[in-house]
Amino acid sequence: xxxxxxxxxxxxxxxxxxxxxxxxxxxxxxxxxxxxxxxxxxxxxxxxxxxxxxxxxxxxxxxxxxxxxxxxxxxxxxxxxxxxxxxxxxxxxxxxxxxxxxxxxxxxxxxxxxxxxxxxxxxxxxxxxxxxxxxxxxxxxxxxxxxxxxxxxxxxxxxxxxxxxxxxxxxxxxxxxxxxxxxxxxxxxxxxxxxxxxxxxxxxxxxxxxxxxxxxxxxxxxxxxxxxxxxxxxxxxxxxxxxxxxxxxxxxxxxxxxxxxxxxxxxxxxxxxxxxxxxxxxxxxxxxxxxxxxxxxxxxxxxxxxxxxxxxxxxxxxxxxxxxxxxxxxxxxxxxxxxxxxxxxxxxxxxxxxxxxxxxxxxxxxxxxxxxxxxxxxxxxxxxxxxxxxxxxxxxxxxxxxxx
Amino acid sequence: xxxxxxxxxxxxxxxxxxxxxxxxxxxxxxxxxxxxxxxxxxxxxxxxxxxxxxxxxxxxxxxxxxxxxxxxxxxxxxxxxxxxxxxxxxxxxxxxxxxxxxxxxxxxxxxxxxxxxxxxxxxxxxxxxxxxxxxxxxxxxxxxxxxxxxxxxxxxxxxxxxxxxxxxxxxxxxxxxxxxxxxxxxxxxxxxxxxxxxxxxxxxxxxxxxxxxxxxxxxxxxxxxxxxxxxxxxxxxxxxxxxxxxxxxxxxxxxxxxxxxxxxxxxxxxxxxxxxxxxxxxxxxxxxxxxxxxxxxxxxxxxxxxxxxxxxxxxxxxxxxxxxxxxxxxxxxxxxxxxxxxxxxxxxxxxxxxxxxxxxxxxxxxxxxxxxxxxxxxxxxxxxxxxxxxxxxxxxxxxxxxxx
Numbered sequence: 001x002x003x004x005x006x007x008x009x010x011x012x013x014x015x016x017x018x019x020x021x022x023x024x025x026x027x028x029x030x031x032x033x034x035x036x037x038x039x040x041x042x043x044x045x046x047x048x049x050x051x052x053x054x055x056x057x058x059x060x061x062x063x064x065x066x067x068x069x070x071x072x073x074x075x076x077x078x079x080x081x082x083x084x085x086x087x088x089x090x091x092x093x094x095x096x097x098x099x100x101x102x103x104x105x106x107x108x109x110x111x112x113x114x115x116x117x118x119x120x121x122x123x124x125x126x127x128x129x130x131x132x133x134x135x136x137x138x139x140x141x142x143x144x145x146x147x148x149x150x151x152x153x154x155x156x157x158x159x160x161x162x163x164x165x166x167x168x169x170x171x172x173x174x175x176x177x178x179x180x181x182x183x184x185x186x187x188x189x190x191x192x193x194x195x196x197x198x199x200x201x202x203x204x205x206x207x208x209x210x211x212x213x214x215x216x217x218x219x220x221x222x223x224x225x226x227x228x229x230x231x232x233x234x235x236x237x238x239x240x241x242x243x244x245x246x247x248x249x250x251x252x253x254x255x256x257x258x259x260x261x262x263x264x265x266x267x268x269x270x271x272x273x274x275x276x277x278x279x280x281x282x283x284x285x286x287x288x289x290x291x292x293x294x295x296x297x298x299x300x301x302x303x304x305x306x307x308x309x310x311x312x313x314x315x316x317x318x319x320x321x322x323x324x325x326x327x328x329x330x331x332x333x334x335x336x337x338x339x340x341x342x343x344x345x346x347x348x349x350x351x352x353x354x355x356x357x358x359x360x361x362x363x364x365x366x367x368x369x370x371x372x373x374x375x376x377x378x379x380x381x382x383x384x385x386x387x388x389x390x391x392x393x394x395x396x397x398x399x400x401x402x403x404x
Numbered sequence: 405x406x407x408x409x410x411x412x413x414x415x416x417x418x419x420x421x422x423x424x425x426x427x428x429x430x431x432x433x434x435x436x437x438x439x440x441x442x443x444x445x446x447x448x449x450x451x452x453x454x455x456x457x458x459x460x461x462x463x464x465x466x467x468x469x470x471x472x473x474x475x476x477x478x479x480x481x482x483x484x485x486x487x488x489x490x491x492x493x494x495x496x497x498x499x500x501x502x503x504x505x506x507x508x509x510x511x512x513x514x515x516x517x518x519x520x521x522x523x524x525x526x527x528x529x530x531x532x533x534x535x536x537x538x539x540x541x542x543x544x545x546x547x548x549x550x551x552x553x554x555x556x557x558x559x560x561x562x563x564x565x566x567x568x569x570x571x572x573x574x575x576x577x578x579x580x581x582x583x584x585x586x587x588x589x590x591x592x593x594x595x596x597x598x599x600x601x602x603x604x605x606x607x608x609x610x611x612x613x614x615x616x617x618x619x620x621x622x623x624x625x626x627x628x629x630x631x632x633x634x635x636x637x638x639x640x641x642x643x644x645x646x647x648x649x650x651x652x653x654x655x656x657x658x659x660x661x662x663x664x665x666x667x668x669x670x671x672x673x674x675x676x677x678x679x680x681x682x683x684x685x686x687x688x689x690x691x692x693x694x695x696x697x698x699x700x701x702x703x704x705x706x707x708x709x710x711x712x713x714x715x716x717x718x719x720x721x722x723x724x725x726x727x728x729x730x731x732x733x734x735x736x737x738x739x740x741x742x743x744x745x746x747x748x749x750x751x752x753x754x755x756x757x758x759x760x761x762x763x764x765x766x767x768x769x770x771x772x773x774x775x776x777x778x779x780x781x782x783x784x785x786x787x788x789x790x791x792x793x794x795x796x797x798x799x800x801x802x803x804x805x806x807x808x
Contacts, residue, residue, distance in 0.1 A: 028512045029617075048497035052454060070496065088499075092474065093452035095492075095499040102506045102513045108432045109506040109513070127543055127552045134540035134557070137588060139531055139595070148531045153538070160682060163567040184541060191543070213433075278564060 024100065024113045026083075031099040033073075040078040040115055044088075044097065047071055051091050058086035058113070080357070081117045082389025083186050085110050103186055106177040112186065117389070123195075124396050125188040130198035131157030135184040135209075140274045144266040146217040151271065152184055154207035155279070156197050166280045168287035168403040169206045171267070172395075173296025175319070180211040186388045192396055202399040208275055212292065212299050214263040260302040267303060268310075289402050291315030291351070293391040305336045308346045313402050315351035317394035318358060318386055320365060327365060329372030340373030349401045350376040353394035355384035377401065428504065428517045430487075435503040437477075438517055444482040446517065448492075448501065451475050455495050462490035462517070484761070485521045486793025487590050489514050507590055510581040516590065521793070527599075528800050529592040534602035535561030539588040539613075544678045548670040550621040555675065556588055557683070558611035560601050570684045572691035572807040573610045575671070576799075577700025579723065584615040590792045596800055606803040612679055616696065616703045618667040664706040671707060672714075693806050695719030695755070697795040709740045712750045717806050719755035721798035722762060722790050724769060731769060733776035744777030753805045754780040757798035759788035781805065 021035035021043055033045035044056045049070030055061045056074055064072035085105045088097050096102050102109035116122065133156040142149050159167060172189065174182035183189040189207055196202035275281060288311050292300040297319025304314040305321065321333055329337045337343055350369070354362035366378035381393040425439035425447055437449035448460045453474030459465045460478050468476035489509045492501050500506050506513035520526065537560040546553050563571060576593065578586035587593040593611055600606035679685060692715050696704040701723025708718040709725065725737055733741045741747055754773070758766035770782035785797040 030511075046497060048495055050456060050496035052456070052495070054497075088497075090494045090497050090499070091452055091456070092454035093450060093458075093494050093499075093502075095494070095497075095502050096506070096513070098497075098499050098512050098514075100513075101508075102500070104505075107434075108502050109500070109504075110502075127545070129545065132543050134542045136538035136540040137594070138538045139536050141531070141533065190541070 022116075025116070026100050026103075026112045026114050028099060028101060033099055034097070034113055036079075036113075036115055037075075040081070041075055042079055042113065042115070043073060043075040045071055045073045046088055046090070046097060046099070048090050053089075053091060055089040056086060056097075057089060057094070058084055061089065079113075079115045080383065080385055080387075080389075081115045081121075082384055082387055082392075083112060083114050084387060085112055087111055104177075104179045104181055105186075125191045125195075125392050127191055128195060128198070130194055131161075132194050133157045133159065133190055133197075135190045138274075138278070140270065142214070142266050142270040144216065144262065144269050145214050149211065149266075149270070151180055151208060151210040153209070153275070153279070154184070154190055154193055156193065156204040156206075158197075158204055159206070159280070164280070166282040166287075167204060167206045168282050168289070169208060169275060169279075170313075170399070170402060171208050171210070171271075171288070171290040171300075173210065173212045173290075173292030173299055175292070175294030175296050179213075180209050182388075183207075183209045187392055187395070189395065192392060193399065196396065196399055203403045205399070205403060206275070206279055206281065208271070210267070210271055212263055212296050214266040216262050260299050263299055264303045264306065268307075285310050286312045286348070287403060289313030289315070289349075291317065291395075291398060292319065293317040293394070294319040294386065301333070305333045308336070308343075312346065312348045313351075314347060314349070315353065315394070315398045316362075317353045317391045317398075318355060318362070320352055320362065327368050329368065329374065337369065337372055337374050344373075344375045347375070349398075350374065351379065351394075351398045351401065352376055353379040353381065353390070353397065355381045355386060355390035357383065357385050358390070426520075429520070430504050430507075430516045430518050432503060432505060437503055438501070440483075440517075440519055441479075444485070444519055445479055446483055446519070447477060447479040449475055449477045450492055450494075450501060450503070452494050457493075457495060459493040460490060460501075461493060461498070462488055465493065483517075483519045484787065484789055484791075484793075485519045485525075486788055486791055487516060487518050488791060489516055491515055508581075508583045508585055509590075529595045529599070529796050531595055532599060532602070534598055535565075536598050537561045537563065537594055537601075539594045542678075542682070544674065546618070546670050546674040548620065548666065548673050549618050553615065553618075553670075553674070555584055555612060555614040557613070557679070558588070558594055558597055559683070560597065560608040560610075562601075562608055563610070563684070568684070570686040570691075571608060571610045572686050572693070573612060573679060573683075574717075574803070574806060575612050575614070575675075575692075575694040575704075577614065577616045577694075577696030577703055579696070579698030579700050583617075584613050586792075587611075587613045591796055591799070593799065596796060597803065600800065600803055607807045609803070609807060610679070610683055610685065612675070614671070614675055616667055616700050618670040620666050664703050667703055668707045668710065672711075689714050690716045690752070691807060693717030693719070693753075695721065695799075695802060696723065697721040697798070698723040698790065705737070709737045712740070712747075716750065716752045717755075718751060718753070719757065719798070719802045720766075721757045721795045721802075722759060722766070724756055724766065731772050733772065733778065741773065741776055741778050748777075748779045751779070753802075754778065755783065755798075755802045755805065756780055757783040757785065757794070757801065759785045759790060759794035761787065761789050762794070 021037050023032050023035045035043050048054050054064040054072040062074050062076045064074040066072050087094050087110045097111040100111040103112040136153045138153055139148055139150055172183055197204050290300045290304050290311055297316030301321035304311045352362050352366045366376050369376045379397045381390045384390040425441050427436055427439045439447050452458050458468040458476040466478050466480045468478040470476050491498050491514045501515040504515040507516040540557045542557055543552055543554055576587055601608050694704045694708050694715055701720030705725035708715045756766050756770045770780055773780045783801045785794045788794040
């Protein structure tokens, strides 16, 4: 309740005391809807003149009402600040809202809306008059998967300006149902890093954003399903003979036991060598970090805790290897935490971030680690949920701790 | 007719004589539909259990048929090879197909399908085992528009590998209703350039892809409308008081007379200086080229023909300043062609490309230029229309002619 009141107060200031409904920053150019009211309620609109029932799905499902002009509208209750995926349901068809840019989440290109924070809170991921790095799209061939893969690589402004110099690397992963585009579209990784580096809060570093989905040739595609890249309702069926073989069901649970090992293998066989061949990379484990959000956090824990000779920094943003109970410092993660002193010596930063409304699991895990003598940083993002604003804040807190 | 027969023959070879319907390469992972049959007919499918009428719009509108499972399907006639935008109409709502990745065209994120060519024809824009450059996303502030802008910059593989060396620059524009993402998503600019450079057919160069939309602060937003970035049906209305001010109508015709001058001003004031400050750019007009497709071709002609002191190469892909009749070499384009010998001395390559099914306008323009003594290259892409396969082929023919 306190949070809601604060939000109302701040947003009233921000909106200049009017009740103007502002178009979301993610709308296509010129689209007046969806728009966000000063109290963070949101009005949606879509043209569907012959439809019987239209809903907007953001959190729950909200019925829209048809006007005489064939335009359906709905105003939904105040939303948490940050980026949210949403979709429309038009006579049973789940589709993206044509009024917004789309974002790859839950395995398809659905709609996104940004519920704005006060400008001062959003400053760290806003474009400012500071030197700007770049995010590069790069294709490479993976021997492990037998396929061409795409990753995105952030290089800081000075990387090009200086012809020499070597840089440490952070490998940074998206979450379930997302892909390698998430961090530079939903996450604003480039603006966050540009601002941190300009303020000398973070060391200039390279950030590599890959796709956490990696399947060995011929492996069961259910691995993909478990990883959330076949999630849209239209897809959750058996493909016809000769089709690509979509599995019968897809869900967040029931990961195959080997779900992360192919990625780890691909990373060390294909990705890291390509990066170190292509960029001016500082050598050694103390110049290599890995982090990820949600399932990407789980992947990061799996990869790093099994390869402490290769990494000195590890971050889990709303996802790690613990927090679900059953953690035993002596045996969990193949006993990597059993000798806390040895672990602490190797791991320079073990970071656990979470949104305050996501539940106590990550905090419990952090406390269990601390009790076991394992040094770790616990970061809690106030008032945010399991979505991108939590993860932008995690990165903003994590990156300054690296490579010092 | 000859073309259709040839296509049938080649695709039968390509598909291994089966009647398998292959998922489009642009589908979201795991989606079996849309799929392309050996004869290049296409089957679409969408789940819309409560809809009364569903159509797919690709070229014309095609009715879909509802099955007992609530899935609507349609198989539409054989399509021309290449990339096509399409959309679904569900009870009157025009939306993207949730089964494909989306692509910004006609001013919104709609669906795309790739009707494959024989692999040998598509080789020049396919990923191969050659050195790969990168496409970088870069933010910069424009003094002319008073806004942050985003461009994408291709740098060849050797740009990073060598710490010295300066490179010529091609400025390359998208078309009406598209944006700065078009060339590296729909256009495969990086793969085309990687392959040309690896075969030593093109000189290593930097390619800058910006957004051709540029509006001065406070200028009438109808400029945006004319440029096709407010095109979706839901948007073509007057915004409510306090909204972003969408104009009453949007269309391809009726460009304001100053439609391209703000972009030109922005380019010389903001974009080119940023590029030349940031990258190792070879100096002078003989190291600078500009080209674009459709409206981007019109913009390129406007910018370059008015600034021959700054460019030595110009390309129009399905778009230029002529071809609509009324061309007079003595007076058109402010008389830049009046002294053909002087023009030929300055312009090292004037390139006019077009798809063979787009009509004779560009060929007529080329011939009128030739008759007037103006050297030019006419390139015709066989069997393709006003879409991205024509423009990939144009780039593949144009780039090897540059900076020699």
